[in-house]
Amino acid sequence: MLITVKARYGATYSKMESFGNNRYLVYLLSQSTDEDANLELVTLISRKMGVPPNRIKIKEDKGSDKVVELS
Numbered sequence: 001m002l003i004t005v006k007a008r009y010g011a012t013y014s015k016m017e018s019f020g021n022n023r024y025l026v027y028l029l030s031q032s033t034d035e036d037a038n039l040e041l042v043t044l045i046s047r048k049m050g051v052p053p054n055r056i057k058i059k060e061d062k063g064s065d066k067v068v069e070l071s
Contacts, residue, residue, distance in 0.1 A: 002059070005066045007032075007041060014040070016048045032064065041066070 003022040011027035018024055026044060030037040038058060046053040051070050060067035 001070045003045075003068050003070065005041070005045075005068055007037075007064045007066060009037065009064070014044050016044055041068075045070075 001022065003024060006023075006025050008025065008027045009030060009032040011029060013027065014029055015027045016024055017026075024045075026041060028037060028040050028044070030040050038061075042053050042056045042058070045051070045056055045068060049070060055071045057069045057071070058066055059069050
């Protein structure tokens with residue numbers, strides 16, 4: 001399943017909001033320049049969607065807009 005994610009960096013807490021049609025807005029604690037930002041994204045999606053982190057791949061990364069594959 002493919003989902004579209006819009007990431008907001010530098011938030012005060014992590015959360016994930018659904019907008020239907022497999023679109024999500026994700027608030028991340030880390031900054032976009034941090035190497036751990038994508039790891040935090042995968043971990044948050046894993047917790048909220050109930051999918052193991054090793055089954056989540058970022059297919060397309062255009063800054064804050066991402067396409068993520070859950071297998």
